[in-house]
Amino acid sequence: MTPSISLLSAMFLQSTMLSFLGAARGKSATNSQLSEFRLSKCRKSVVDAYSGGVRCSSAWKNWPIACRSRMMKLPGRSCEGVEMSRESKFLSLVLRHKPEEIGLQLDKHGWARVDDLLRKLKKANRKLSRDELTQLVESNDKKRFTLSDDGQRIRAAQGHSVDVDLGLEPQCPPDELYNGTASANLDAIFSDGLNPGRRKQVHLSLDPDTAERVGQRHGRPIVLRVDAQRMFEDGFEFFCADNGVWLTDKVPAIYLGFGRIAEQ
Structure with a gap:
């Protein structure tokens, strides 16, 4: 059984069980109970896949962004060796190397308008909501992306092959x-x-x-x-x-x- 099928089946069974238990107690299951269960099943499936000899990323990349971001933020709930998600990889491609892939325009400092990016992603069948984009930026383990202070622009922090001027000032580095x-x-x-x-x-x-x-x-x-x-x-x-x-x-x-x- 694939991790995704296992997760959906378990979510359905647990939802039914919590509703039954809640009814027995005279109340319905809370959103927080279901949310925590979904998170625990997500974590367990990733760990099981890893323990079974499957690369962790093969399970991880199938989970919704919200699930991945919540796992990465909680102590002891990350997965070592996790690779970038499909969304992060594509975002790196268009913000670092090939903005023309979706017809995106970067300014001379590598910034793109968030609204423009979201429209271009949707047109390329890579739809993300603004909240999902924010979660992706915040949960990225290497902080590959930067949102402007007003949240209206986004760029890759570094790693460009296209010509951009990040506007960084020279600094004295550490000794090593x-x-x-x-x-x-x-x-x-x-x-x-x-x-x-x-x-x-x-x-x-x-x-x-x-x-x-x-x-x-x-x-x-x-x-x-x-x-x-x-x-x-x-x-x-x-x-x-x-x-x-x-x-x-x-x-x-x-x-x-x-x-x-x-x-x-």
């Missing part, structure tokens, strides 16, 4: 920053340094744990330590994105060392 990669990339990195590839800048993490999670996307993770303070003193510029990711144009190999190598 970290980059997560795969062991297969080490020869090229220690020869040519860290380069942005199709992105505009190299992305660096504040701590080795975050960098290791990034590296896991590409294979056996390796965490590289970046001597950011020495780079800064040598004239390299650093910027801090809306979501706390540090950015720089490139990192020459002489500023690199090992931060952590994952155990086999």
Whole structure:
């Protein structure tokens, strides 16, 4: 039985049971009871899928945005290794790389009008409500998206391949920053340094744990330590994105060392 079918069946059975119990007590089941049950079944199905050898994301991405966002906000109710949802992936695509995919217009700083985005998504059969978009932004584990203070505009915090000026001011970085990669990339990195590839800048993490999670996307993770303070003193510029990711144009190999190598 697929997780989605299991969830719907369990929700129906529990709704019936709560109504029966509520009637026996002279009251109907409360919305909070049903809400908590749906959340617990959502969590259990994801964990069961993971324990059964299925990648966590294969179950997670099927749940409604509201369910995913509530789980991520509650202590002990997140799922390690969860990938971006289908909605987040598509939003990253149009806000970072291909706004033309839905005919969206970004301004020079990467901002799009929320109303325009929602209309374009609906036309592309990717409909989201404003509340769902807000939940998606707030629950995104890496804070990939930023809403303007008035809630009328949205942009990707970093990671663009299209030409945008995020309007970030150069800052003095911490003494050390970290980059997560795969062991297969080490020869090229220690020869040519860290380069942005199709992105505009190299992305660096504040701590080795975050960098290791990034590296896991590409294979056996390796965490590289970046001597950011020495780079800064040598004239390299650093910027801090809306979501706390540090950015720089490139990192020459002489500023690199090992931060952590994952155990086999």
